[in-house]
Amino acid sequence: MLLETKNLTKRFGGLIAVNNVNFSIERGKINAIIGPNGAGKSTFFNLISGFHKPTAGQIIFKGEDITHLPANKRAKLGIARTFQTTHLFEQSTVLDNVIIGHRLRTSSTLFDAIFRTKRLKREEAQCKEKAMEVLEFVGLTDAAHKIVANISQEEKKRAAFALALATDPEVILLDEPAAGVNPDETEGLEELIVKMAEYGITVCLIEHKMQMIMKIAHKIMVLNYGEKIAEGTPEEIKNNEIVIQAYLGGSAIA
Amino acid sequence: MIAVLKQKKIAALAILFALAFPLLIPNNYYLHMMTLSFIWMIAVYGLNLLAGYTGYLSLAHAGFFAIGAYTLAILTVKAGLNFWLAFFLSCVISSFIGFLVGLVALRTKEHFFAIYTLCVGYIIYLVIDKWDNLTGGVRGFIGIPSPANIGPISFQTPVSQYYLVLFFLLLVVFVMYRIVYSLTGRTYIAIRNSEELALTIGISTMKDKLVSFVLSIFFTSLAGALYASFIRFLGPDIGYISVMFDLLIFLLVGGIGTMSGPVVGTLLMTSISQQLQFLQDYRMLIFGPILTLLVIFYPRGVVGGVIHWKTKRTENNRDSRVGKISSHSSNEKQVKEG
Amino acid sequence: MEFFIQQLLNGLTVGSVYSLVALGLTLVYGILHIPNFAHGALYMMGGYVTLTMMSKSGLPYWLAIVISMIVIGTLGVLLERLVFYPLRDAPPLHDKIAAIGILLFLEAFAQFVWGADYQTMPTPYGKVVNLFGLTLTAQRLLIITSTIAIMVLLYFFLKKTFIGATIIAMSQNREGANLVGININKVAMMTFMISGSLAALAASLASPINLVFPGMGHLVILKAFVIIILGGMGSVPGAIIGGYILGFSESLGATYISNDYKDIIAFVILVIILTIKPTGLFVRRGQS
Numbered sequence: 023m024l025l026e027t028k029n030l031t032k033r034f035g036g037l038i039a040v041n042n043v044n045f046s047i048e049r050g051k052i053n054a055i056i057g058p059n060g061a062g063k064s065t066f067f068n069l070i071s072g073f074h075k076p077t078a079g080q081i082i083f084k085g086e087d088i089t090h091l092p093a094n095k096r097a098k099l100g101i102a103r104t105f106q107t108t109h110l111f112e113q114s115t116v117l118d119n120v121i122i123g124h125r126l127r128t129s130s131t132l133f134d135a136i137f138r139t140k141r142l143k144r145e146e147a148q149c150k151e152k153a154m155e156v157l158e159f160v161g162l163t164d165a166a167h168k169i170v171a172n173i174s175q176e177e178k179k180r181a182a183f184a185l186a187l188a189t190d191p192e193v194i195l196l197d198e199p200a201a202g203v204n205p206d207e208t209e210g211l212e213e214l215i216v217k218m219a220e221y222g223i224t225v226c227l228i229e230h231k232m233q234m235i236m237k238i239a240h241k242i243m244v245l246n247y248g249e250k251i252a253e254g255t256p257e258e259i260k261n262n263e264i265v266i267q268a269y270l271g272g273s274a275i276a
Numbered sequence: 277m278i279a280v281l282k283q284k285k286i287a288a289l290a291i292l293f294a295l296a297f298p299l300l301i302p303n304n305y306y307l308h309m310m311t312l313s314f315i316w317m318i319a320v321y322g323l324n325l326l327a328g329y330t331g332y333l334s335l336a337h338a339g340f341f342a343i344g345a346y347t348l349a350i351l352t353v354k355a356g357l358n359f360w361l362a363f364f365l366s367c368v369i370s371s372f373i374g375f376l377v378g379l380v381a382l383r384t385k386e387h388f389f390a391i392y393t394l395c396v397g398y399i400i401y402l403v404i405d406k407w408d409n410l411t412g413g414v415r416g417f418i419g420i421p422s423p424a425n426i427g428p429i430s431f432q433t434p435v436s437q438y439y440l441v442l443f444f445l446l447l448v449v450f451v452m453y454r455i456v457y458s459l460t461g462r463t464y465i466a467i468r469n470s471e472e473l474a475l476t477i478g479i480s481t482m483k484d485k486l487v488s489f490v491l492s493i494f495f496t497s498l499a500g501a502l503y504a505s506f507i508r509f510l511g512p513d514i515g516y517i518s519v520m521f522d523l524l525i526f527l528l529v530g531g532i533g534t535m536s537g538p539v540v541g542t543l544l545m546t547s548i549s550q551q552l553q554f555l556q557d558y559r560m561l562i563f564g565p566i567l568t569l570l571v572i573f574y575p576r577g578v579v580g581g582v583i584h585w586k587t588k589r590t591e592n593n594r595d596s597r598v599g600k601i602s603s604h605s606s607n608e609k610q611v612k613e614g
Numbered sequence: 615m616e617f618f619i620q621q622l623l624n625g626l627t628v629g630s631v632y633s634l635v636a637l638g639l640t641l642v643y644g645i646l647h648i649p650n651f652a653h654g655a656l657y658m659m660g661g662y663v664t665l666t667m668m669s670k671s672g673l674p675y676w677l678a679i680v681i682s683m684i685v686i687g688t689l690g691v692l693l694e695r696l697v698f699y700p701l702r703d704a705p706p707l708h709d710k711i712a713a714i715g716i717l718l719f720l721e722a723f724a725q726f727v728w729g730a731d732y733q734t735m736p737t738p739y740g741k742v743v744n745l746f747g748l749t750l751t752a753q754r755l756l757i758i759t760s761t762i763a764i765m766v767l768l769y770f771f772l773k774k775t776f777i778g779a780t781i782i783a784m785s786q787n788r789e790g791a792n793l794v795g796i797n798i799n800k801v802a803m804m805t806f807m808i809s810g811s812l813a814a815l816a817a818s819l820a821s822p823i824n825l826v827f828p829g830m831g832h833l834v835i836l837k838a839f840v841i842i843i844l845g846g847m848g849s850v851p852g853a854i855i856g857g858y859i860l861g862f863s864e865s866l867g868a869t870y871i872s873n874d875y876k877d878i879i880a881f882v883i884l885v886i887i888l889t890i891k892p893t894g895l896f897v898r899r900g901q902s
Binding site for chain 2: 071072073092093094095097098102103109110111113118120121123125126128130131134135136137138142145146149169185186188189216241274
């Protein structure tokens with residue numbers, strides 16, 4: 023197990039968004055979190071990546087307590103994430119967007135920048151190389167020099183993946199990676215996610231597209247009203263009475 | 277590559293022109309105006325680093341301009357320090373004050389940051405206005421020395437002062453250029469683009485914002501110190517909101533988040549001001565609406581507009597002649613403020 | 615003790631004016647999420663319009679105020695239509711800069727039309743009255759009472775009328791308001807109308823004890839921003855309470871600390887608030 027939450031709880035005022043959740047992300051696997059809208063999935067992600075401070079509970083990463091670590095330090099430890107909206111800089115090229123992803127592995131300062139030191143030149147080359155490498159990994163080599171505003175939604179998603187991968191993560195958290203992408207393109211993204219896991223990067227994703235989850239996930243956790251109501255393999259989840267109950271009235275499970 | 281070469285050529289031509297200006301137009305009045313607008317450009321570059329590249333609109337920069345100017349005045353006249361030591365110290369002291377302000381201000385975002393810095397700017401103005409013993413209050417501060425000699429070079433003539441200010445301007449532009457096209461600059465742009473995203477890719481945003489903020493204030497206070505030694509008289513007005521708005525207009529007209537925007541915007545607006553001199557205090561009757569119309573209809577500014585047009589053109593070209601043009605189509609990209 | 619109560623009364627007067635200005639600012643922020651930097655210029659224009667109505671047209675004080683409120687309210691609506699509406703989808707930097715442009719224009723306009731001099735506004739309420747052993751001018755009493763009256767009116771308008779309820783609904787949830795068929799444009803215009811009128815009223819009430827000049831709005835608007843950060847951006851009761859808190863702090867500060875630096879008190883409060891809580895006090899859930 024790579025990352026683990028213990029009794030993780032988050033309250034907003036009187037509202038409990040995440041309640042006492044124990045969950046572990048298995049190393050090298052594709053871990054999925056599903057649940058109806060407002061079940062606390064996004065909050066859970068924000069807790070793991072460090073955007074919210076938990077009200078109670080612990081987050082353990084590779085045996086180390088990271089509960090109180092800020093988001094940028096977690097990224098340095100190897101936890102990357104993407105957002106539902108890609109947040110890419112639209113007026114810039116794909117490559118320029120991705121280069122900055124490796125910044126956290128470099129150490130050049132303002133001084134290096136002003137005097138264009140050897141270290142800066144070396145690290146700039148290193149960042150660019152890394153960017154090209156991850157762009158190749160996600161299949162965007164040809165689009166590297168295109169302006170982000172001119173590429174398709176699916177390509178933007180891939181670029182966002184590339185940016186996260188450029189940080190050299192051990193685990194990547196994907197927030198609805200296939201949202202706003204048509205079914206054909208979804209398959210391409212599926213393949214990419216599987217490829218990441220095969221490459222040794224642990225994946226944890228939130229997704230509404232049930233078909234996709236059932237196909238690629240090794241392990242699924244179901245959240246409802248902030249509580250974990252089930253956990254298991256896709257087969258187990260499909261046949262779980264409580265899960266089916268929770269989804270009745272919402273979108274039916276595929 | 278062709279575009280890069282072209283840009284370098286334009287920059288070289290501009291520098292050549294600036295160097296030859298006193299010879300081409302040996303007119304003290306124009307020289308004075310040019311020197312003054314160079315000083316404003318330095319301040320606008322400071323603002324641009326923060327507002328254009330890092331995405332934080334500070335409304336306190338006129339205040340820091342004034343701090344730079346008054347510190348120089350006080351250190352030279354009241355404390356009797358050597359000019360260049362005082363000059364250096366006034367930038368350092370202003371930056372340090374900026375550092376303290378930044379520690380608090382940069383924890384806030386967007387509206388709060390703008391309101392907060394607006395208030396900081398006003399406090400600075402108020403202190404300068406009320407602290408009679410130190411600043412001369414409303415009566416102003418007179419008798420500031422012009423720059424002291426460096427070895428055999430003296431800065432008593434308008435031409436020598438022109439070259440001194442030009443030297444600092446080129447230095448600032450050079451440093452800006454180096455920063456913007458480095459990993460550090462990319463980091464600032466990433467913060468401007470989305471602070472959340474920047475955090476998730478491991479950027480310690482607070483530290484980078486603080487460095488950018490302090491450096492931005494360093495530039496602006498440098499401009500202030502130059503202003504004090506050039507004009508040799510200071511009133512509290514230089515810290516007033518109207519100066520802040522001048523800086524904003526210069527930046528916005530030229531193109532926020534562009535390398536050459538501050539030069540273009542300042543030159544353009546100061547020369548328009550010259551034409552509108554008959555309006556005196558009422559020039560804001562024209563400038564106010566210009567500023568408003570600009571953000572509504574043309575937020576890119578002059579340089580931003582040119583870059584946008586060029587990017588579009590090369591994109592089209594690339595589509596028709598795939599692979600022929602390398603990636604460096606437009607070296608200068610505008611950072612759209614968010 | 616008597617002196618102390620006198621200071622409290624002063625605070626109440628100043629606080630009333632602050633509250634009125636802050637109310638307009640907070641309403642606009644609540645609806646459109648714009649920190650309207652031009653609000654102080656509306657305040658200043660309000661002062662001048664009332665003054666002109668009285669001096670040039672010879673209208674009585676009250677009638678002049680009503681006209682001023684209508685004129686400035688309309689000016690507010692115009693700003694919304696011509697400037698803020700076209701910028702509704704622009705990056706947040708833009709409407710701030712646009713507001714600054716308006717501010718510059720209106721100030722230069724005032725200077726152009728009325729001159730840069732400080733002018734006094736005559737008032738029919740200049741008499742000194744004795745109230746429970748305290749002496750104060752009738753004008754101060756008028757400021758306090760009419761502010762309270764306006765607040766009560768505003769309260770009923772927001773709570774009891776349909777359009778008032780929609781303003782509240784929209785400030786709480788813009789998208790939701792859109793879904794249930796509220797005409798956002800109408801509400802936005804209405805809000806600017808109210809906001810401008812309140813600024814004009816505040817200026818007209820305060821001018822007889824202060825003065826009328828092109829820069830009269832600067833300090834007031836800055837303080838109003840401090841107040842709405844203190845009271846919660848977009849909160850109506852917050853603006854009222856915050857206004858009085860600042861009014862009292864200033865009048866006590868002027869007495870016991872220094873009259874010269876009393877204007878800094880507001881900013882010290884702001885620095886303290888934002889140091890402790892960078893997102894302001896009383897942030898609504900889901901906004902942080």
